[in-house]
Amino acid sequence: MTVSVAGRPIQQASMLSAPCQQSLAFVDGGLQWLAWAAAAPVPPYEFADETTLVGAVQQGLHASRFALLPRLGLKVSPVKLMTLDPADLGLLARAQAGDPDAVLATQLRRLCADYELLTAQDLAAGTALLGELGVATAPLFQGIDFDEALALYQLAAEAPAGGATSALRQEAAAFAVEQARTPLEFCDYHRMYLERAAALPATQGPDDRARAATATLHALLPLLLGSLDCPQVDGLPAPAEVDRAVSSWLARGRQVGFARISLAVLQIVQHTHYSGEAHDGARDAVRLYLQSAQAFLAANRLGKGRLGQDGATCLFTVEAGNLRAVLQVSSGGVISLRDFGTRLPAVTDDTKGAS
Structure with missing residues (x-):
């Protein structure tokens, strides 16, 4: 045998x-x-x-x-x-x-939703979005892999910050294409631009919004260079192994960082009171955010993991009070901070129609 x-x-x-x-x-x-x-x-x-x-x-x-x-x-x-x-x-x-069972198609849609499986037809929504945004032919989007297609699908599926108009989303896409070097960074910078635009007075025009977004990058990027160190595990880890790796990392005085610096910028813009300040204002926003995230991870245990469609990546959610963190384990075993901020209230039948 x-x-x-x-x-x-x-x-x-x-x-x-x-x-x-x-x-x-x-x-x-x-x-x-x-x-x-x-x-x-x-x-x-x-x-x-x-x-x-x-x-x-x-x-x-x-x-x-x-x-x-x-x-x-x-x-x-x-x-x-x-x-x-x-x-x-x-x-x-x-x-x-x-x-040929007619009921099978309905059951299949339920199955894919339950297990978060995306077909080629689903992922095509991300490609279609690039066309709508006028950036489909940008060299950035050559040879998109599954992770990148998934990120573009998620961008297409979500409601844009501030209920952005189609014109504003195209504006954000033009900015993101200029700044990004990967499709994942494009998604981060697109979201970041819309977040900054939503915080500006309605009287501000495209040039003002572009300047504000550019100033944000200039202020935050240098401050986040030290936020990219992450713990690492071997293979496809069990939740307890990820929990131990994070606890050990934090106990050594290290910070659980981000998978890429563009995501770090987005998190600061999304989840802090940062509104374009430079120097001390930007430094304080970064410091307080990172300290809060590490303290939250140190005080709370990981929940159940959710395995990705690729069978190699996994997301772990940590929730306590009104806060929520999401950790991602990459296909190489790197544990990074995917998201940390205020937890949105659950949508129930009583609140779905609330304004």
């Missing part, structure tokens, strides 16, 4: 759990590889657990984390699929097989 999971020899797929079998079936050639490896006279394939097995088979056969479900227009890691309920995996399998 040349395949083992957690030290247990695997002679055939039926010896794996139902979710593992179902997830492996979505890997093109996955079950065939297992049958070959279990019988082949080759050095042993040893996997720490079933999640590691399905991820390694997908990566080994196709040099990609994503399995393709072409009928659904869906690219998703089999590691992510391992988090689905077996009944939902069966539903995906039926849809991918071309089951």
Whole structure:
């Protein structure tokens, strides 16, 4: 026997759990590889657990984390699929097989919403947004990867700050294209511009808004160069491991920083009283924000993680009182601060229509 999971020899797929079998079936050639490896006279394939097995088979056969479900227009890691309920995996399998059941389409939409899975059609909304903003042909958007497509989709899906008009969003996009060097930075700077514009008097024009946004970058960027250090873990960590890494990092007097400096700027503009001040005003806003974020993380434990569609990134939410922090674990195991600020009240049936 040349395949083992957690030290247990695997002679055939039926010896794996139902979710593992179902997830492996979505890997093109996955079950065939297992049958070959279990019988082949080759050095042993040893996997720490079933999640590691399905991820390694997908990566080994196709040099990609994503399995393709072409009928659904869906690219998703089999590691992510391992988090689905077996009944939902069966539903995906039926849809991918071309089951004509009319109810299936409704069930599939519910499934994708529940597990935050985005199809090619969903992600196209981000590309369409670039066209609407007049920046689709910018060199910045060559060769967009999944993380970048996801960020653009989220930008397209959210309500812009201050209820910005289409013209103002185009203005923000022009600024962001000039400042950004990646699509993720474009999203950060687009949001930052709209936040600054919303805080300015209505009498201010495009030139005033551009100057205010530029001055904000000049004031904040130098002050945030030290906010990019982050703890790191190996592999796909359990929540307790992330919690320990963060606690140990903070105990050593370190700060949990940001994945990129553009996001740090956005957080200061979104979540502090900073309104364009330079020098001491900007320095105080940055210092107080970072101190508050670290104190909040030190005093509160992480909640349950939410695995990304790529099966490699994970978000952890920390909530206490009226504050909320979101930590992101990257595919390389870097733990960074994604968001920290006042928690918005939950929307209920009683408040949906409130003004």
